[in-house]
Amino acid sequence: MRNRTRNRPLILAAFQIISACTLIGDDFLIGYRVTTKNSAVQTEKLSVSKSMTPCTGLKKNSLILSRQSNELLETTLKNNEEEFFTFVTHQTLHVQSHQTINLQAHNSIETLTLPTHCYAVEFNDDTATITLLQ
């Protein structure tokens, strides 16, 4: 006769596998904004938050980034900001520019904004795959 207590590790392992499978892929809302003044960066803001509701839309372009295990997505994006920035610039960007020229000075302010979109992110041990959902 089997002991009930012996089944507990098996049940726990199955529960962990199921929960891990559900947590591997998540939807994130990512937005980005950079403001420059007189051709020098003034502010740069990357907004990352987990989507409260599942995103709908077709999977578009993907980007694979290297990451440390248990690393937050925001940290991964900051560590690979060159690749990520190149990836997002292929999408639609909003540009806003204001220049003021008078007898004394010339001032320019430019704002480049990546509108917040939903991305499906799959975490692996050493990589994260970011896919645009549109």
Place this chain on the structure above:
Amino acid sequence: MKYSLALAFILSASFLQAGLLSSKDDVKVRCVYSGTDGNCVEPSLTATHELVITVFGQGVAPTVTSSPAQAYALAKRAAMADGYRQIAERVQGVHVEGQDFVKNMMLQRSTVRTSVEAMVRGANVMDTTFKDGLCEIELEIVLSYSRLSK
């Protein structure tokens, strides 16, 4: 006789290549809108020809940075913003507002404000150079009827 036959063959081949084998649909307008290419000063977007706009964005690194890599990254961001602004200016146009203040027949103050706001999609970075704290990127965007209809 041989020479005349050879000459006739060469001439006919060249005419055939120039007139019959080449079709106008294969020729695409690829030039800078500002008119650096002599044959393409004012290109126009048509149903069969795509229009390529190339701009050069410039950005400088902030005076205080923690590392040369950060200086390069920030200068590149600024250059990207400048490049996107130029693309928006060329494709959409610029809103210009001028104001002159004259007192006792003398110009006291003169101000020109320009602004542009647009959504840009599909611009590609063709080249990036970084020298003496100045980053310059070559941005290219291809306009075509098929892309505009998307």
